[in-house]
Amino acid sequence: MQAFPRPPGGQERLGQDAEPGDDKGTPAGLGRPTYNWLASLPTDPDKLLTYLYARTPKSGEEGQERDQAVFEEIGSLVGTVMPPGTAAALHRAAARIPGVSEAPDAQDAIGRKGVGISRDDTTFGTRTEWVFDKKDLHLLGSRTYLIRDTRYGEAGTLMSGEAVLAQAVVDKAGETPAVSEQS
Structure with a gap:
């Protein structure tokens, strides 16, 4: 990945x-x-x-x-x-x-817990959280969910989420990286 x-x-x-x-x-x-x-x-x-x-x-x-x-x-x-x-x-x-605050219960899309920060978008009724590894602060992932009932769903509905499983740097475009897990 x-x-x-x-x-x-x-x-x-x-x-x-x-x-x-x-x-x-x-x-x-x-x-x-x-x-x-x-x-x-x-x-x-x-x-x-x-x-x-x-x-x-x-x-x-x-x-x-x-x-x-x-x-x-x-x-x-x-x-x-x-x-x-x-x-x-x-x-x-x-x-x-x-409006940015600590998110003590933050977890990424696959449930890994970490150090989180969040911000509520009061206009659209969502909260976005970024989750970082507690040890080295690399990004684990993020998620956005509803904080109030809207036309898109009820409060608590997950709108998007991601988990960064691995990252790699390659020498040139199109090259397949040798990937190692970051967990």
Whole structure:
């Protein structure tokens, strides 16, 4: 398993060099977070948060809180391969977003418990939790569930969940990694 699974049909470069529909190549940034781009981010959590608030696109979902959009943007970066200083800054920046709290009972999609942080999206009635290993703080997974009854279901309904079972780095696109378990 890879951090970014390859799309079917041998399109190994999709997601690495371009966003869907972009035939000229997407520059490194939030839409294509390369290792070098991640390494260039500020490692001071306050400066990083300022940077992310300035560059996080408004969500396509009408009414989404700005703080939630930035929290979700950080969530899209957490767990990717990056320098440790950048990872630490992202964690510290996320903790400074209004509404972010500790999630003591957090568990990933397969039930592994860990150190969790969460944020309630009061606009849409959901809670998103990120779960990290207690020993080395690598990402175990995440889950989002309803915190109130909505047209999508009753409070407590799981809306999405993921578990990171393994990650690997390869020398070139399309190469099959030698995978080792992170548990």
